[in-house]
Amino acid sequence: MHINLNTLLLYTGIMMSGAFIPASVAEELPRWQLNMPQGVTEISRDIYGLHMAVLWVCVVIGVIVFGAMFISMVLHHRSRNKEAATFHENFWVEVAWTTIPAIILIILFIPSMRTISQMYDTQAADIDILVTGFQWKWKYEYLGEDVKFFSNLSTPSGAIYGIENKNNHYLLDVDEPLVVPLHKKIRFLITANDVLHAWWVPAFAVKQDAIPGFINEAWARIEEPGTYRGQCAELCGKDHGFMPIVVKAVSDDEYRSWLAERKRQTAQERTLMAQQFSLEQLVERGEKVYQSQCMVCHNANGKGIPGAFPSLVGTAISTGLMNDHIDIVVNGRAGTTMQAFGSQLSPLDLAAVITYERNAWGNNMGDMVQAIDIARFINDAKQ
Amino acid sequence: MSESHHPTGIKRWLYTTNHKDIGTLYLWFSFLMFLVGGVMALVIRAELFQPGLQLVEPNFFNQMTTMHGLIMVFGAVMPAFVGLANWMIPLMIGAPDMALPRLNNLSFWILPFAFFMLLSTLFMPGGAPNFGWTFYAPLSTTYAPPSVTYFIFAIHIMGASSILGSINIIATIMGMRAPGMGYMKMPLFVWTWFITAYLLIAVMPVLAGAVTMMLIDIHFGGSFFSAAGGGDPVLFQHIFWFFGHPEVYIMILPAFGVASAIIPTFARKPLFGYHSMVYATASIAFLSFIVWAHHMFTVGMPLVAEGFFMFSTMIIAVPTGVKIFNWVATMWRGSMTFETPMLFAVAFVILFTIGGFSGLMLAIAPADFQYHDTYFVVAHFHYVLVPGAIFGIMAAVYFWLPKWCGKMYDEMMGKVHFWLSFIGLNVTFFPMHFVGLAGMPRRIPDYALQFADFNMISSAGAFLFGFSQVFFLGIVLQTILYGKKARSEVWDNPHGLEWTLPSPPPYHSFTQPPQVTMAHASPR
Numbered sequence: 001m002h003i004n005l006n007t008l009l010l011y012t013g014i015m016m017s018g019a020f021i022p023a024s025v026a027e028e029l030p031r032w033q034l035n036m037p038q039g040v041t042e043i044s045r046d047i048y049g050l051h052m053a054v055l056w057v058c059v060v061i062g063v064i065v066f067g068a069m070f071i072s073m074v075l076h077h078r079s080r081n082k083e084a085a086t087f088h089e090n091f092w093v094e095v096a097w098t099t100i101p102a103i104i105l106i107i108l109f110i111p112s113m114r115t116i117s118q119m120y121d122t123q124a125a126d127i128d129i130l131v132t133g134f135q136w137k138w139k140y141e142y143l144g145e146d147v148k149f150f151s152n153l154s155t156p157s158g159a160i161y162g163i164e165n166k167n168n169h170y171l172l173d174v175d176e177p178l179v180v181p182l183h184k185k186i187r188f189l190i191t192a193n194d195v196l197h198a199w200w201v202p203a204f205a206v207k208q209d210a211i212p213g214f215i216n217e218a219w220a221r222i223e224e225p226g227t228y229r230g231q232c233a234e235l236c237g238k239d240h241g242f243m244p245i246v247v248k249a250v251s252d253d254e255y256r257s258w259l260a261e262r263k264r265q266t267a268q269e270r271t272l273m274a275q276q277f278s279l280e281q282l283v284e285r286g287e288k289v290y291q292s293q294c295m296v297c298h299n300a301n302g303k304g305i306p307g308a309f310p311s312l313v314g315t316a317i318s319t320g321l322m323n324d325h326i327d328i329v330v331n332g333r334a335g336t337t338m339q340a341f342g343s344q345l346s347p348l349d350l351a352a353v354i355t356y357e358r359n360a361w362g363n364n365m366g367d368m369v370q371a372i373d374i375a376r377f378i379n380d381a382k383q
Numbered sequence: 384m385s386e387s388h389h390p391t392g393i394k395r396w397l398y399t400t401n402h403k404d405i406g407t408l409y410l411w412f413s414f415l416m417f418l419v420g421g422v423m424a425l426v427i428r429a430e431l432f433q434p435g436l437q438l439v440e441p442n443f444f445n446q447m448t449t450m451h452g453l454i455m456v457f458g459a460v461m462p463a464f465v466g467l468a469n470w471m472i473p474l475m476i477g478a479p480d481m482a483l484p485r486l487n488n489l490s491f492w493i494l495p496f497a498f499f500m501l502l503s504t505l506f507m508p509g510g511a512p513n514f515g516w517t518f519y520a521p522l523s524t525t526y527a528p529p530s531v532t533y534f535i536f537a538i539h540i541m542g543a544s545s546i547l548g549s550i551n552i553i554a555t556i557m558g559m560r561a562p563g564m565g566y567m568k569m570p571l572f573v574w575t576w577f578i579t580a581y582l583l584i585a586v587m588p589v590l591a592g593a594v595t596m597m598l599i600d601i602h603f604g605g606s607f608f609s610a611a612g613g614g615d616p617v618l619f620q621h622i623f624w625f626f627g628h629p630e631v632y633i634m635i636l637p638a639f640g641v642a643s644a645i646i647p648t649f650a651r652k653p654l655f656g657y658h659s660m661v662y663a664t665a666s667i668a669f670l671s672f673i674v675w676a677h678h679m680f681t682v683g684m685p686l687v688a689e690g691f692f693m694f695s696t697m698i699i700a701v702p703t704g705v706k707i708f709n710w711v712a713t714m715w716r717g718s719m720t721f722e723t724p725m726l727f728a729v730a731f732v733i734l735f736t737i738g739g740f741s742g743l744m745l746a747i748a749p750a751d752f753q754y755h756d757t758y759f760v761v762a763h764f765h766y767v768l769v770p771g772a773i774f775g776i777m778a779a780v781y782f783w784l785p786k787w788c789g790k791m792y793d794e795m796m797g798k799v800h801f802w803l804s805f806i807g808l809n810v811t812f813f814p815m816h817f818v819g820l821a822g823m824p825r826r827i828p829d830y831a832l833q834f835a836d837f838n839m840i841s842s843a844g845a846f847l848f849g850f851s852q853v854f855f856l857g858i859v860l861q862t863i864l865y866g867k868k869a870r871s872e873v874w875d876n877p878h879g880l881e882w883t884l885p886s887p888p889p890y891h892s893f894t895q896p897p898q899v900t901m902a903h904a905s906p907r
Contacts, residue, residue, distance in 0.1 A: 030833050031833055031836055032817075032836055033817065033820075033821040034817045034820070035817075036820040037822070047749050047750050050749055050750050057743075058740035061740075069729070069732070069733065072715050073719065073721075073729070076714065076717050077719050077720070081719075084651040084717045084718040085652060085715075085716035086652065086653065087655070088654060088656070088713075089657075094656055094659050094705070097704065097705060098704075098705055105700060108697065108747065109693065112747045115749040116689050117686060119749060120686045135526075160435055161436055162437065166435065168832065194526065196616060198755075198756060205753055206752075207755060208683065209681050211616055211682070212609075212610055213609075213610020214617070216682075217683070231822075231824050233755065233756040235445070235519070235522065238445065238513075240445075241827030306508075307508035307509040307510065307528075308442065308528070
């Protein structure tokens with residue numbers, strides 16, 4: 001029955017819009033999921049237990065109340081019961097149905113309070129990770145480890161607009177996942193750079209609002225290896241639905257070697273910074289940076305969205321003075337959605353994307369800027 | 384007294400100070416807004432029919448969710464209840480009209496301007512407000528489209544309208560009851576509106592304060608909600624929900640009053656526990672002021688605050704439970720028939736209770752860390768608002784429409800409308816519990832594939848529900864134009880002063896104070 005209904009609905013969907021969920025992929029998905037997952041932390045299982053307890057309390061009360069109503073609707077229909085009773089008050093009945101629910105509520109309150117206290121106990125963590133929400137991506141920073149990176153949606157826009165197939169992790173894939181070790185108390189320090197976001201991974205029962213200017217705390221001790229997926233849970237503007245969270249939980253050894261490799265990459269990027277690049281090299285690298293950072297607002301064709309996001313084609317900034325262009329990309333523009341990318345991208349990526357913007361979509365400026373110039377610009381501003 | 388001492392044509396409606404005319408204006412206006420907000424809901428459901436972006440861009444999607452919420456709350460539900468209050472309170476308490484008729488005219492006629500302004504933002508550069516109906520800062524301040532200023536002004540006008548309307552309702556109830564109509568003899572609809580009016584006067588200025596602070600942040604260099612200037616974005620949420628939580632009771636208490644009028648009529652039995660109904664309503668109103676931060680369990684409040692707001696929220700289940708048990712006890716051993724108003728009222732009790740259950744689940748703070756900002760919340764508040772507030776309004780319309788226009792609606796058509804709406808709304812909103820628990824966040828224009836099946840079902844249900852409201856419009860028009868003549872009592876042995884007047888009632892309702900006997904006052 002389920003499968004028939006499934007297939008029927010699926011075909012209706014395909015016929016109606018021409019978009020496509022491949023049947024083979026759809027088969028492997030956890031479809032028709034009705035309930036909350038139990039998760040992979042002690043807290044997430046406690047929460048699941050509370051959820052089921054209160055759900056069953058509701059079901060029992062529902063059976064009693066709705067049962068009484070249905071019995072009444074059948075037995076006390078005018079066709080069976082010509083003459084209505086006239087009672088309209090009963091003190092002890094009223095006392096009973098006031099106090100009994102109150103007692104049930106207190107019984108539910110006690111274990112809930114215990115669980116929430118545990119969730120709030122963020123002391124004595126083994127690892128601290130600073131999570132910062134940006135419009136519309138997450139930044140992860142391993143405190144004390146000199147490792148930080150951005151995590152962007154990696155689902156291609158072709159899949160979103162129905163040109164390519166959607167895979168099993170449609171909208172839930174990122175270019176670089178957060179990697180954490182098992183069985184360690186990981187403390188997430190959560191904040192935001194622009195508007196409110198919320199960092200949510202259902203399998204850990206961690207959901208915490210990311211608030212610009214404030215730092216919230218949450219923690220998880222993961223018990224099973226795997227890849228866990230979540231999403232931003234607080235409306236944060238246009239691409240709120242497109243900033244997923246992917247966490248890979250691995251053994252401690254794997255985590256250490258991943259961390260070492262990540263540090264080596266950071267060091268390598270630093271050496272690249274001192275080098276000089278050709279215009280072609282910068283444009284090539286800049287195009288990739290543009291696609292991951294700038295395209296969401298300014299569009300693939302550089303024309304933005306009229307009224308909301310300005311065009312970069314032949315405009316005063318992108319075809320004007322180099323310093324103005326560097327300034328707006330590095331420092332952003334206060335009071336608008338244009339962020340200060342100086343703290344988000346490496347000088348090399350900044351140089352590449354600025355050079356790309358000045359030489360793409362017919363902006364044939366022919367000029368370029370090197371990483372070292374960007375680093376100097378940022379340093380000068382600090383002094 | 385002259386029966387028709389009023390101008391005719393458009394001037395009748397523009398200049399009217401008559402409670403029935405103004406009630407009619409409110410009801411038609413709210414129905415228009417219901418259709419506008421409904422079309423926006425259908426845009427949302429059409430986009431969510433399957434994964435991927437097909438019809439609208441994410442920014443426009445956000446404008447739709449925002450405008451749908453604002454229009455349904457401030458344009459459809461609230462004016463509909465004010466319309467019912469205008470029509471019914473003078474009839475129920477034996478008054479000739481509302482206490483402040485000119486104020487009444489003003490409080491209605493500023494509303495169309497507010498909504499014209501709000502809707503016009505859809506055509507402005509940068510588009511309409513796109514930050515959700517809860518307009519959390521700084522998305523609604525620093526990061527908002529320029530149209531936010533028009534939104535703020537529209538909210539101010541709506542608030543002024545609500546406050547003026549509430550003053551009028553309180554003045555009418557306190558000053559214009561017929562001799563013998565003591566407070567504890569008033570029908571519950573009058574009681575619930577009396578309490579609701581106080582809630583409105585208490586919280587609408589808070590909302591006005593919130594939007595004014597936004598205005599200062601946006602245009603006058605303020606930093607109420609910006610940490611960079613020493614403010615706090617969370618402050619906005621505290622202020623908003625201090626308004627917002629009483630607001631949800633503003634939208635449901637009058638519906639409690641409607642159900643308490645309809646269920647005894649069709650059970651042919653007095654309302655069970657009249658006094659406890661009044662006290663329960665008052666307790667709910669009081670508690671509504673001390674639970675606001677249960678909307679904010681994940682903002683990082685201190686542990687003590689989590690505990691306090693969890694407990695106070697759970698306690699609301701007690702007076703709410705009392706009301707539901709009272710309605711069931713009213714039905715018990717009655718002699719029931721199920722005409723359309725009764726069908727809507729019984730569905731109201733059952734489905735509102737389901738919304739109450741999910742509300743209790745959401746009150747459990749640790750579990751709320753999983754539920755918060757998911758479709759589980761969307762399911763919850765649509766279960767309390769659609770079969771709660773909206774079904775309450777529809778039950779009231781079917782119950783009193785014959786009184787208002789003196790014509791009877793077609794019972795068969797009414798039942799068809801009920802069943803289409805009932806099936807449509809459950810097909811729409813029940814699956815949302817499942818996708819929410821499975822992890823689908825709210826306010827997203829596109830979703831992961833495992834949520835596809837239930838979303839498709841929801842969308843199908845939404846179109847059924849939407850269609851059935853057009854059918855409802857047809858039923859009302861048919862009744863007004865071609866309905867059979869209705870009697871004064873309309874129903875078998877109904878209860879209350881409104882049924883002692885002819886259908887339709889004379890232009891100046893009770894020109895002589897009626898004699899209130901036990902047969903008219905509650906409980907009988």
